Amino acid sequence: MIRFVLHRLVISVAVLWLISVVVFALFYLAPADPARVIAGRLATPATVAAVRHRLGLDLPVPQQYEHFLIGVLHGDLGYSFYNSEPVRTLILSRLPVTVSLTSGAAVVWLVLGIGAGVLSARRPRTLIDRGTTLFVLTGLSMPTFLVGLLLLYVLFFRLRLLGLPAFPGGGYVPLRQSPIQWALHLVLPWLTLAVVSAASYTRLTRTSLLEVFGEDYVRTARAKGITEHRVVYRHALRSALTPLVTQLGIDVGTLLGGAIVTETVFGLPGLGQLAVQSITTQDLPVIVGIVLLAALFVIAANMVVDLCYAVIDPRVRVG
Amino acid sequence: MSTPIVSAIAGDRAAGPPMPAREASTPGRGPLRLAAQRLRRDRVAVVSMVVIVVLVLSAIAAPVVAHLVGHGPDTQYRDTGLTPAGLPVGPSREFLLGTDGLGRDVLVRVVYGARISLLVGVVSTVLAVTAGVLIGLTAGYYGGVVDVFLARFMDAVLSFPFLLLAVALVSIVGPSLTITVLVIAFFSWAAVGRVVRGQTLVIKEREYVQAAHALGAGDLRIMLLDVFPNLIAPVIVYTTLLIPTAIVFESTLSFLGLGVVPPTPTWGNMLAESLQFYQVAWWFVLFPGLALLITTLAFNLLGDSVRDALDPGTERLFAGGSR
Numbered sequence: 288m289i290r291f292v293l294h295r296l297v298i299s300v301a302v303l304w305l306i307s308v309v310v311f312a313l314f315y316l317a318p319a320d321p322a323r324v325i326a327g328r329l330a331t332p333a334t335v336a337a338v339r340h341r342l343g344l345d346l347p348v349p350q351q352y353e354h355f356l357i358g359v360l361h362g363d364l365g366y367s368f369y370n371s372e373p374v375r376t377l378i379l380s381r382l383p384v385t386v387s388l389t390s391g392a393a394v395v396w397l398v399l400g401i402g403a404g405v406l407s408a409r410r411p412r413t414l415i416d417r418g419t420t421l422f423v424l425t426g427l428s429m430p431t432f433l434v435g436l437l438l439l440y441v442l443f444f445r446l447r448l449l450g451l452p453a454f455p456g457g458g459y460v461p462l463r464q465s466p467i468q469w470a471l472h473l474v475l476p477w478l479t480l481a482v483v484s485a486a487s488y489t490r491l492t493r494t495s496l497l498e499v500f501g502e503d504y505v506r507t508a509r510a511k512g513i514t515e516h517r518v519v520y521r522h523a524l525r526s527a528l529t530p531l532v533t534q535l536g537i538d539v540g541t542l543l544g545g546a547i548v549t550e551t552v553f554g555l556p557g558l559g560q561l562a563v564q565s566i567t568t569q570d571l572p573v574i575v576g577i578v579l580l581a582a583l584f585v586i587a588a589n590m591v592v593d594l595c596y597a598v599i600d601p602r603v604r605v606g
Numbered sequence: 607m608s609t610p611i612v613s614a615i616a617g618d619r620a621a622g623p624p625m626p627a628r629e630a631s632t633p634g635r636g637p638l639r640l641a642a643q644r645l646r647r648d649r650v651a652v653v654s655m656v657v658i659v660v661l662v663l664s665a666i667a668a669p670v671v672a673h674l675v676g677h678g679p680d681t682q683y684r685d686t687g688l689t690p691a692g693l694p695v696g697p698s699r700e701f702l703l704g705t706d707g708l709g710r711d712v713l714v715r716v717v718y719g720a721r722i723s724l725l726v727g728v729v730s731t732v733l734a735v736t737a738g739v740l741i742g743l744t745a746g747y748y749g750g751v752v753d754v755f756l757a758r759f760m761d762a763v764l765s766f767p768f769l770l771l772a773v774a775l776v777s778i779v780g781p782s783l784t785i786t787v788l789v790i791a792f793f794s795w796a797a798v799g800r801v802v803r804g805q806t807l808v809i810k811e812r813e814y815v816q817a818a819h820a821l822g823a824g825d826l827r828i829m830l831l832d833v834f835p836n837l838i839a840p841v842i843v844y845t846t847l848l849i850p851t852a853i854v855f856e857s858t859l860s861f862l863g864l865g866v867v868p869p870t871p872t873w874g875n876m877l878a879e880s881l882q883f884y885q886v887a888w889w890f891v892l893f894p895g896l897a898l899l900i901t902t903l904a905f906n907l908l909g910d911s912v913r914d915a916l917d918p919g920t921e922r923l924f925a926g927g928s929r
Contacts, residue, residue, distance in 0.1 A: 302762050309762075313775065428902035430854045432861045433895050436877065440884050440891065544769030548858060552881070562770055563862065566777040574774050581770055 288597065295593055299586045306582045307359065310575050311352055342368060359579065365572040367565075374576040377561065384459050384557035387469070388476055388549065389542045396481035396488060401531070403485070404492025409519060411497065419489055426486025431545050435479040435552035442475060457554035476553045480545050484538055491534055495527040536592030543581045637916075638838070644915040651911035657904040665720040672718075675702070677711035679718040680869045684709050694887040704889035707879055712889060715871035716897050722872040723901060726787055727853040733791035734852075735845050738798025739837065745799070746806025747829055757803065763796040769858070776864040786865050790855045798844050802837055809836050839916040846909035850902035857898055873898045 322339035323330070330338075339345045343354065358365055364374035407419040426434075442454055454475050460468040499505060500523060508522045509515075547559035554560075558577055565573035645651050664671065672678055686700060688709040697704045703713040745756035772789045779785050809815065810833060818828050859865035860874025868875050876894040884891045 298758070302758065305758075305762050310771075313771075313778070424903060424906065425899070428850060428854075428899055428906050430858050430861070430874075430898065432858060433877065433898065436881065436884060436891055436895065440888070444885055547769055547773065548862070551862065563773070566774055569777075578770055578774065 291597055292594065295590055299590050303583065303586055307356065307579060308352075310578050310582075311355055355575075364576040364579075367573050368570045369568060374572050377573060378558065378576055378580060381556060381558045381561045383461065384555055385543070385546050385550070385559065387459075387462065387473060388480065388546055388555060388557060391473055391477045392480035392484075392545075393539075393542070395477045396485040397535075399481060400485035400488025401492050401528075403489040405496065405519065405524065407489070408493045408496035408500070409515075419493075423486045423489045426482045427490075429483065431479060431483055431548045432552055434482045435475075435549060438475050438479055439552065459555050459557075476549050476555060479552065480542070480549045483545070487534065488531065491530055492527065495530050496523060499523045499527045532595055533592055536588045539584065539588040543584070641839075641912075641915040645911060648911045648915065650907055651915070654904040654907040654911070657900065658908065661720055661901055661904070662724060664717055665724050668714075668717045668721055672714045675711060675714055677701075677714050679714050679871055680710065682708045682710055694883055694890055696887070697889055703893045704887065706876065706890050707883050707887075712876075712893050715876060716873070716893050718871045719873045719876060719894065720897065720901070722783070722866055722870065723853045723856060723898070726783070726790065726856040726866075727849040727905075730787045730790040730794065730852045730856075731845055731848040733787070734794035734848060735798055735841060737791070737795040738844075739802050739834075739841060741795070742799035742802025743806055743829055743833065743837070746803040747810055747825070747833065749807075753803075756799075760796040760799050760803075763793070764800070768793040772855075772859065773862060773864055776859065781859075781864045781867050783866050783870075786856055786859055789859075790852045793855075794848055794852065798841070798848070801840055801844065805837055805840060806833055809833050843909060843913045843916065846905060846912050850905035850909070853898070853902055853905070 322335050322342060322344055326335045326338045336345070343351060346354075355365070362375065364378070366373055367377060403419045403422065407416040410416055446454070455472050458472055460472050462469045496519075505518060505523055508518045513522075543559065546557060547562060549555070550557045550559035551563060558580075562574065562577045564570075565577070668679075677683065683701075683705065686695070686709075688705065689695060694707055694709070695701055695705045701711050701713070703711075703716065706712055706715065741756055741760070745753045745760075772793060775789060776785055815828060815832050818832050823832075856865055857872065857874030857877070860872045861878045863875070863878060865874055866872045868879075873894040877891065877898075880887070880890040880894070
C-alpha cells in the first residue's frame, strides 16, 4: 500500500512539474510584452526597459524559470505586475468566495443529482423517470452561463417584479459578517454551478442503481423481507456510488472553470473573476498562480480518488 | 433518413465483402447496418436528426433568410430597430424576433450564429477525434515507454483547468475563429485518446490480432485493419457527443468575450450582449439561448441514440417514449 501511495505521489509531482513548465512557457514566452503594457502607451523605450528590468523579464529564460521554480517551491508566487501585491495574498483574499461558491454548489449537486437518480431508478419508465430524464437532458445541454442568465431572469428579476425580492442578483457577503446574507447571496450561483453537474450525477446514479438492482444480493435482501427503503439506501446505493467517486474527482477539476463563468454572471469577487481580470491586464504572475493552484487541486483530487479505490478494491494496487 | 451518419454507415456496409449465400434472404446484416436500422426505428433519433438537418440548412441559407427579411446581419437599424429611448424593439412584423441593443435583427443574427456554432462544433470535433484516435491507438498498440509517455501526457492535458487555461491562452494570442477551434480541439482530444487507448489495450490481446502477427502483418496494417474497425463504434458515439460540447465551449468563450470577435454574430456573444438588456428585452436572451439549447439538445439526444443503436446492451439515458 505504501509503495502504491509513493508511486502515485511521484507521478503526481511529475505531472505537476510538467504543468509548471507548460504554464511558464505559455505565459513568459508569449508574444505579449507585459513591460510595455505596464509602462503605458506613451512610455519611452528607456522606461519600458526599466520596467522590464524591475520585473526580471530581461534575464535569460532559463534563469527566469529557475527564479520562478524556486519561488513556487517556497510558496512564493511572486508579485502582481500591477499593484505589486504578493500573488499569494491576492489569491488568499479571493479564495473564501470561490470555496464558498464551489463547496456549496457541490453539496447542492450531490443532493439534487443523487436524489433525482434514486427517484428515477426506483420507478423506471414512469412519469417521474421521464421528468428527471428531461431535467438531465436539459441540464447537460445548457452552458453554465445560460443557466445563470435564466435563473437571474426568473428568480431574481421576475420575483422582484412580483414584489418578492427573495434572492439578490449578485454580490458577496462574507460568512463571518452574516451567515444568512451569505447563503442568500449564494443561492443563485450555487444552483447555476450545480445544475450542469447534477444532471450527470443523476444519470450515473440511475444507471448504476439499475445495474445493482439486478444483483443477487439485492434479490436476497428483498427476499428476506427488508423494507424497500432499506434495500435501496442500505444495500444497493452504497455499492452503486462507487462510480460517482471517480466522477467527483474529475468534476472537482472542472469546478474552477465553472466558477469563472458563474462569478462573471453574478459579479462575485472570487478567483474566477480575479483570473479574468488578470487575463485582461496580462498580469502574468497572478494568472500563473491561479492556474498552478487549480492544477494542484485537480491532481490532488485525482490522487484522493485513486487512493479511495485502492482502499475499496485491493486489485487496483497491483496495476 | 439520409443523414450523414446513416448514409455513411450504410455506404460502408454496401462496400464491404459480399455476405455468404446462406444469409442471402436477410441481406447485409452487418453490425453497422443493424445499428442504422435500429436508429431509423428510434423516434427520438429521427426527430433530432430532422432538427439537425433543419439547423444545417438554415445555416447554409442564412444569406437567403437575410435577403427575405431584408435585413443584413450586422446592419444597425437605428431608426426602426430602436425605441426612441434607444432600447431594443420587441418582436414585430418588421423584426420577427425583435432587435438587439444596437438595433440589429435578432432573427438574422441567430441564423448567422448557427453557422459559427456548427462550423466550430464540427471542425474542432473532427480535429479532436482524429488526434485522439491516432495518439490513443499508438499508445495502446505499442505499449511500453511510448504508452507511459503518451498516457501521462493525456493525463496532464486532462488535469489542466481547461477553461481557465483556454481563456488565458486566447487572451494572449488574441481571440479569433481559428484559435477558438484549435483551443477546443486541444482540450477535447485527450478524452477520446484515453478511451481509444483503453480499447486498443484490450483488442491487441485478441487471438485474431495474434494471428495477424503470426502471419507477418506489419504494425501499421494491424492497427488500421484489425484494431481500428473495432474502435469505430466508440468513435462515432464520441463524435456525436463532442459536437454539442464543442458548441457549448465556443459559446462560453464568446460569452466571456474571448471567442469569435464581434460584430460576427455567434450565440455566445449575443447572449453576452444581452446580459445588460435582460430586464427590458426578453427576446434578446430567449432566442439565441433557445437556439443554443435546441442545437445541443438535438446532438446529445442523437448521440445517445447512436450509442444505444451501436450497443443495445447499454443503459439508455434519454429513453423517451420510443419503445
